[in-house]
Amino acid sequence: MSLHGRMVSDSLAIYVHIPFCTKHCAYCDFNTYVEKAQSRIVDDTVKAICEDIRQTAQSLSDAQRLRSIGSVFFGGGTPTFLSGEQITRILKTIGDNFVVQNDAEISSEANPTSSDSEKFAQMREAGFNRLSVGVQAFQDPILIAMDRFHTANEAERALQAARTAGFDNLNLDLMFGLPKQRLADWEESLQRALAIETEHLSLYALTLEAGTRFERLYAGGKLELPGEDAELEMYERAIEILTSAGYHHYEVSNFALEGCQCRHNRVYWENREYLGFGAGAVSYLDGRRWKRERLPAQYIRKVREGLDLSVESETLEPEGTLGETMMLGLRLREGISLSAVQTRFGIEALSYFAEPIADLERRGWLIHDADTLKLTHAGLLLANEAVSAFLAD
Ligand code: SF4
Incomplete structure (x- = not known):
């Protein structure tokens, strides 16, 4: 076992980043570029990702590669x-x-407009067994305001196509705190999602990211948003509706039917290791985290020339890894097992983090019960602020 709390025999996760979209949504700051599906750069990127996978596998030690x-x-x-x-x-x-x-x-993410049962069937046949469909809302005026490029009915048809192709593990992404969105719209979106009976639901609050059209509109006073109280009400209402419908609220933003939690995302919340391929993808291995070249053209060139793809790299100190593990793990509703932290890091978290734990308990955001530390309902509503207490300044 290393100081970072990993045994080489642990399994590893793989993330693949596809940096293209047909249009750009008004709120999105992801590393993605609008291209035509058949353009040269798209197939060159696919070839580069395949080559990146081969080169990376060859560069790993046998113990890591296996x-x-x-x-x-x-x-x-x-x-x-x-x-x-x-x-x-x-x-x-x-x-x-x-x-x-x-x-x-x-798993693969999918967008309603680039999804059809034939493509889904091909993916199912190739081994994909989970699809995550970005729906965001079921009201066309809201979708238009977000610059989404599909209607609510098209989203429903895409989910139906996924079922027809044999996907029995579907996630649907929804967003709240959106322009023009009222509580009644949000409840309707949740009800329409429930009617589709997806196995998993991810709910995200809108954040105004730098450089997006939404951020510019907001700065110019031209974007009206529901506001913090309304957003909180939407979040709490979603918890009520989904848990009453039998979904397990297992992470701050995620809900799943029994046995359908997202295994891949749990790797991130448990701060375990993964390899990322594609432009801008992040990897985390052996206490080092690094990011690949962001721009597809540069990424392709560097892969072709066999150059180092990393543009940002940090070596994490064990203390930093421990703090991140606490921060990420508290996002899980089951909380953190103190004995598991002790086994993984050889550190007694209660004394190591005595100060932030006492502070969060005083505020009523955190609860310590036997071997478990977890957020209270009040802590959940302010999760980002609450969990950041475990990171060094
Ligand atoms: S939010 Fe829109 S622009 Fe961003 S990755 Fe998804 S589809 Fe593409």
Whole structure:
């Protein structure tokens, strides 16, 4: 066991970043570029990702390369912007170069406009067993205000197409705190999601990211938002509606039916290791975290020339890793097991973090019960602020 609390025999996760979309949404600051589906740069990117996977696998020690892969996640951008052949070519390259577990969770994000049952069937056939569809809202005026490029009915048809193709593990993303969104709209979105009976739901509050159209509009006084109180009410209402419908609220923003938690995202919340491929993808291995070249053209060039792809790299001190593990782990509703932290880091978290723990308990945001530390309902509502107490200044 290393100081970072990992055994080389632990499984590893793989993330693949597809940096293209058909249009740019008004709130999005992800590393994604608007391109035409058949353009040269798109297929060059697919080839570069495959080559990146091969080169990375060859550069790893045997012990690392032979660690089994428990989950693969294609995100973006829009992975389904690629053709079925392109997306399955990348997955096959992963299978050819790593040991993917037979029961690995293999997910892809999908957008309603670039989804059809034929592409989904091809993906299912290739081994994808989970789809995450970005719906965001079920009201067309709200979707238009967000610069989304699909209607609510198209989103429902995409989810239906996924079912027809044999996907029995679906996630749906919804957002709240949106322009023009009233509590009644939000409740309607949740009810329409429930009617589709997706196994998993992710709910995100709108954040105004730097450089987005929404941020510029807001700064110019031209974007009206529901406000913090209304946003909080939407969040609490969602918890009520979804938990009454049988969903387990297992992470601040995530809800799942029994046995359907997202295995890949749990890797992040448990601060475990992963490899990322594609422009801008982040990897975390052996106490080092690094990011690949962000721009697709630079990424392609560097892969072709066999150059180092990392542009930002940090070596994490064990104390920093411990703080991050507390911060991320508290996002899980089950909380953190103190004995698991002790086993992983050889540190007694209650005394090491005595000050922030006492402060959060005093505010009523954190509860300590036997072996578990977890956020209270009040802490959950201010989760980002509450969990940041474990990070060094
Ligand atoms: S589809 Fe997703 S990744 Fe693409 S611009 Fe919209 S929010 Fe961003």
